[in-house]
Amino acid sequence: DIQMTQSPSSVSASVGDRVTITCRASQGISSWLAWYQQKPRKAPKLLIYAASSLQSGVPSRFSGSGSGTDFTLTISSLQPEDFATYYCQQANSFPSTFGQGTRLEIK
Amino acid sequence: EVQLVESEGGLVQPGGSLRLSCAASGFTFSNYAMSWVRQAPGKGLEWVSTISGSGGNTYYADSVKGRFTISRDNSKNTLYLQMNSLRAEDTAVYYCARPNYVDYTLYFAYWGQGTLVTVSS
Numbered sequence: 347d348i349q350m351t352q353s354p355s356s357v358s359a360s361v362g363d364r365v366t367i368t369c370r371a372s373q374g375i376s377s378w379l380a381w382y383q384q385k386p387r388k389a390p391k392l393l394i395y396a397a398s399s400l401q402s403g404v405p406s407r408f409s410g411s412g413s414g415t416d417f418t419l420t421i422s423s424l425q426p427e428d429f430a431t432y433y434c435q436q437a438n439s440f441p442s443t444f445g446q447g448t449r450l451e452i453k
Numbered sequence: 454e455v456q457l458v459e460s461e462g463g464l465v466q467p468g469g470s471l472r473l474s475c476a477a478s479g480f481t482f483s484n485y486a487m488s489w490v491r492q493a494p495g496k497g498l499e500w501v502s503t504i505s506g507s508g509g510n511t512y513y514a515d516s517v518k519g520r521f522t523i524s525r526d527n528s529k530n531t532l533y534l535q536m537n538s539l540r541a542e543d544t545a546v547y548y549c550a551r552p553n554y555v556d557y558t559l560y561f562a563y564w565g566q567g568t569l570v571t572v573s574s
Contacts, residue, residue, distance in 0.1 A: 389565065
């Protein structure tokens with residue numbers, strides 16, 4: 347199985363900050379990667395698919411990059427509604443696997 | 454509007470069984486692979502199972518293989534997850550999920566509201 351490792355596990359930031367979260371796959375997955383945002387007691391929300399494609403309706407301050415084994419999610423200017431937990435997911439092969447999550451907290 | 458509505462979960466004893474359903478609307482159900490994803494209390498997301506649009510292909514996480522069965526009834530626009538031999542570690546919120554596009558099986562753009570399954574004596 348492909349292991350997905352996110353870093354950091356948690357990060358504190360302020361409104362307006364630029365934040366980057368990284369995700370590393372244990373083997374190459376080309377661009378088969380998604381990023382999700384999850385708020386407490388809510389279903390996850392797809393932000394980015396195919397490593398860098400912005401899902402419809404997602405603000406442009408979210409962007410994704412990378413291919414192979416190393417990927418990043420960047421939020422260019424944090425907004426109050428962005429404080430949440432973020433997960434990466436590999437969609438290259440079954441079993442699909444998620445990273446352990448990165449909790450983005452208000453500083 | 455795409456809607457996915459899961460049935461109620463519940464409390465089940467270890468070794469017991471439960472069937473979840475997910476009623477879909479707002480799209481051509483048979484065109485899309487469908488999946489179940491779960492989240493244990495306070496934990497991360499875990500992919501559980503996927504079924505192709507026709508139902509002819511199914512995939513499972515090792516943690517549930519041989520115990521859970523995914524199925525679908527395209528005439529009823531409904532997805533199912535039959536869970537047998539339940540264990541305490543199956544306690545989680547279970548979500549059904551649909552990909553954003555037909556060609557992408559595992560990019561989950563649409564999610565149900567989630568249903569809590571608790572396995573405990």
